[in-house]
Amino acid sequence: MTASKAYIAGAFEHPTRKAEGKSLAQLYGEVAKGALEDAGLTHHDVDGFFCDTEAPGLGPLSLVDYLGLNVRHVDNTDTGGSAYLLHVAHAAQAIAAGKCSVALIVLAGRPRTSGQNAEPPVDWNVPDMTFELPYGPLVVNTYGLCASRHMYEYGTTSEQLAWIKVAASHHASHNPNAMLRKIVTVEDVLESPMISDPLHRLDCCVVSDGGGALLVVSEEIARELKRPKVRLIGSGEAVKHQNGGRIDLSHSAATEAGKIAFGEARITPADIKYASIYDSFTITLLMQIEDLGLCQKGKGGAFVADGGLISGQGRLAVNTDGGGLCNNHPNNRGGITKIIEAVRQLRGEAHSAVQVPNCDLALASGMGGWMGSRHGSGVVILERAD
Amino acid sequence: MAQQRVPTTPTTNHENRAFWEAADEQQFMIGHCRACNEPHFYPRALCPFCFSDETELRQASGEGHIYAVSVMRRAPVPYALAYVTLAEGPVMMTNIVNCDFDALAIGQAVEVTFQASEDGTKVPVFQPV
Numbered sequence: 474m475t476a477s478k479a480y481i482a483g484a485f486e487h488p489t490r491k492a493e494g495k496s497l498a499q500l501y502g503e504v505a506k507g508a509l510e511d512a513g514l515t516h517h518d519v520d521g522f523f524c525d526t527e528a529p530g531l532g533p534l535s536l537v538d539y540l541g542l543n544v545r546h547v548d549n550t551d552t553g554g555s556a557y558l559l560h561v562a563h564a565a566q567a568i569a570a571g572k573c574s575v576a577l578i579v580l581a582g583r584p585r586t587s588g589q590n591a592e593p594p595v596d597w598n599v600p601d602m603t604f605e606l607p608y609g610p611l612v613v614n615t616y617g618l619c620a621s622r623h624m625y626e627y628g629t630t631s632e633q634l635a636w637i638k639v640a641a642s643h644h645a646s647h648n649p650n651a652m653l654r655k656i657v658t659v660e661d662v663l664e665s666p667m668i669s670d671p672l673h674r675l676d677c678c679v680v681s682d683g684g685g686a687l688l689v690v691s692e693e694i695a696r697e698l699k700r701p702k703v704r705l706i707g708s709g710e711a712v713k714h715q716n717g718g719r720i721d722l723s724h725s726a727a728t729e730a731g732k733i734a735f736g737e738a739r740i741t742p743a744d745i746k747y748a749s750i751y752d753s754f755t756i757t758l759l760m761q762i763e764d765l766g767l768c769q770k771g772k773g774g775a776f777v778a779d780g781g782l783i784s785g786q787g788r789l790a791v792n793t794d795g796g797g798l799c800n801n802h803p804n805n806r807g808g809i810t811k812i813i814e815a816v817r818q819l820r821g822e823a824h825s826a827v828q829v830p831n832c833d834l835a836l837a838s839g840m841g842g843w844m845g846s847r848h849g850s851g852v853v854i855l856e857r858a859d
Numbered sequence: 860m861a862q863q864r865v866p867t868t869p870t871t872n873h874e875n876r877a878f879w880e881a882a883d884e885q886q887f888m889i890g891h892c893r894a895c896n897e898p899h900f901y902p903r904a905l906c907p908f909c910f911s912d913e914t915e916l917r918q919a920s921g922e923g924h925i926y927a928v929s930v931m932r933r934a935p936v937p938y939a940l941a942y943v944t945l946a947e948g949p950v951m952m953t954n955i956v957n958c959d960f961d962a963l964a965i966g967q968a969v970e971v972t973f974q975a976s977e978d979g980t981k982v983p984v985f986q987p988v
């Protein structure tokens with residue numbers, strides 16, 4: 474596969490974290506408008522549309538109409554919170570195939586205002602879940618299973634996991650829109666209530682309203698636009714599950730997705746200047762950072778400890794917007810904000826306190842579903858192209 | 860013994876009903892494929908390894924050890940969600956019951972027992988040996 478010719482031309486993160494007085498569709502409209510204005514395009518230019526399966530109205534059907542779009546390509550691939558990473562890759566593939574030239578990717582939700590929780594509705598037709606639901610699996614305790622196993626296999630500690638939250642809080646302190654802007658310490662994390670061993674409350678991401686949107690465009694379109702150019706040079710996707718009972722929590726699907734993405738981009742993990750890594754929980758980030766090869770397998774704890782992820786002082790700047798842990802996790806789906814912050818870094822438009830100097834290569838990684846049982850990983854590698 | 864969480868009663872279908880009916884009679888079954896001779900969990904009509912439809916339920920020993928465990932503290936009644944590696948090989952999601960949650964550890968030997976779910980139907984769970 475040759476390097477893609479697709480560019481991320483527009484990126485917008487809704488500033489709200491609590492969308493009182495707004496409908497869900499309105500949020501979708503506002504993020505779409507924001508991304509189009511960022512790119513310098515109009516809704517008449519959009520000919521491809523991407524959303525998840527929670528979008529109101531059978532995926533794209535109602536929203537395409539609400540947004541007044543006239544599209545010739547739609548895609549509502551859903552792997553949970555990582556879906557938007559896959560959307561970027563699929564948009565690039567659709568552009569390469571001539572199916573569209575301006576792809577709009579949207580996410581919006583208001584779980585905080587509506588009180589809707591992160592658990593999906595119970596569906597006894599899901600074949601594997603029938604054998605799990607009697608036992609009370611939730612999002613948090615299935616990630617807890619991963620953390621307990623990681624600690625057992627690699628000696629990872631709660632202190633090391635806490636450093637992931639500490640780094641996020643340092644970054645969020647510079648983000649006026651972040652939900653949690655107060656800098657926290659390792660002790661704050663360890664003293665927060667235990668939710669499901671070994672994950673404390675501060676090992677968990679925020680629940681926020683809002684959303685985001687991206688525009689993926691062809692090279693011809695990108696050439697006409699004024700904004701700094703961000704090119705997609707590699708992508709990978711993978712799913713991992715219970716494999717008939719041969720369960721292995723030692724690594725995630727990011728291992729496979731990362732390998733594919735790095736191979737396509739023809740670079741190595743050591744080349745990455747900035748990484749956005751899905752952080753629904755601290756353990757989610759820790760496992761991906763190892764599985765992507767950004768550090769040695771099993772050594773993630775030491776890598777993130779002592780401020781390892783803090784921009785300007787650590788080993789690798791990660792989630793400089795404050796991530797899902799402190800900034801935003803709109804509709805319990807954090808993938809799109811991962812790409813948006815990577816775009817900011819490559820454009821040199823991150824907050825000056827967290828901007829990585831000469832950031833020309835960035836990675837964004839998403840982890841959707843339940844890392845402890847069935848999950849989907851999406852990885853994109855982006856470069857500054859001018 | 861403190862109050863224990865009552866498992867949710869499974870809603871069954873034609874494919875998985877035999878497993879749950881056996882459990883209600885305190886028999887713990889796993890999937891087995893006659894074509895490739897491999898055990899699997901969860902039991903299903905098609906073998907996940909060789910795709911044969913020659914699958915059947917076989918009674919398992921009920922012995923195993925904890926592969927991973929997380930005690931859900933923030934619940935009306937705390938409970939231990941776990942993966943247990945069965946003596947036959949497959950790993951399954953379950954609860955560890957009749958135990959001191961703080962003493963649970965990965966590698967610990969456990970055995971199957973049966974607990975009444977919401978409507979009284981018994982489901983397989985595990986307890987320390």
Ligand SMILES: [Zn+2]
Binds near residue numbers: 894895906908909911
């Ligand atoms: Zn077989």
